[in-house]
Amino acid sequence: MTALRVTALVAALLLSGPAFAQGLPALTITESTGGTSYSLSLQILALMTALTVLPSLVLGMSAFTRIIIVLSILRQALGTQQTPPNQVLIALALFLTFFVMQPTLGTLYAEALSPFLDGRLAAEPAIERGGAIMKEFLIANTRQNDLLMFSDLAGAGPYEDPRDVPFSTLLPAFMTSELKTAFQIGFLLFLPFLVIDMVIASILMALGMMMLSPMLVSLPFKLLLFVLVDGWALTVGSLAATYGGQ
Structure with missing residues (x-):
């Protein structure tokens, strides 16, 4: 405090x-x-x-960053412009974040917030407990290389206990790790739709239809593929599974 x-x-x-x-x-x-x-x-x-x-x-200490970036890349790969709109993507990312963070938030409430509200725990010990719980989640989902890089930049570490890592070092390392993971997932999502775009563009060029936009022709096929594989459930389930240890 x-x-x-x-x-x-x-x-x-x-x-x-x-x-x-x-x-x-x-x-x-x-x-x-x-x-x-x-x-x-x-x-x-x-x-x-x-x-x-x-x-x-919410952005820096949860799964929101990874989820919203992957969903945005997915929308761009589909080529649907502003469909779904930003409000829908943000709402989906928030609810999925709450789903992923529920075990951590439940532990945080049971061990820190509830005792503090009941008067069984003072403010400073409650904050220390809550910080330790959040550190477990952040460290479990932070790449070791990113954590070591920011530790070296801060002139500290190596740390014997993960709980000794300060938030000033852990938070930027976690955000950097989340960005890297999100772009890796986005790359894998982009590949099948890119293949469809290339095939459609090759076919149109072979038929001499230079004036017809390949993006316009490939959009129905990409939507059909996405629906057939149950893309939204697959994407959302895969994103939640990347935090399966929490």
Whole structure:
């Protein structure tokens, strides 16, 4: 909670003039033997701060990045322009992310969030437990080469225990690993549709139909192939299976 304390201190310093001296008695941090308690104003400040970084957390600490990139490449390979639309792809990626992350989120709730809400665990130990749980997921899905690269760039490591890896090193390594994996999956998805485009283009050229777009002719065949192999279920199931250990 060091960042939260620093935020509270900065806010208090900025608003510590005479005009605000009587207006901020609730912006306090109370230390006791049972832990650290924060006033209602400080809790609201922490909540608003958390809401601003929530999109970054969803992108950087979950399976969302890999899923949305693969779905976008798949749409481009099909050549369907904006079908399905971006809203549908994002919704599908979010729901699939929740499905993939459900075991990790369930453990996070049971071991960190629920004890904190029930008053059985203070804020700082709860955050430490939650961070350790998220590190297990991130490290399990991060390539060792990427983790070593960012450890060398930070001038730290090697680490004896995965739990010792700081988030400042783990998060960029995880994002880099996710991007690499997503493009590898996208390449494999692109190949069969590329073959169809090449075959259709060769046939049209042999027939002398230079003015007819190969993309327009190949689109029905690509859609037919995708439907016959149950492409959406295959793609979504394969993406979820890449996180099968979680």
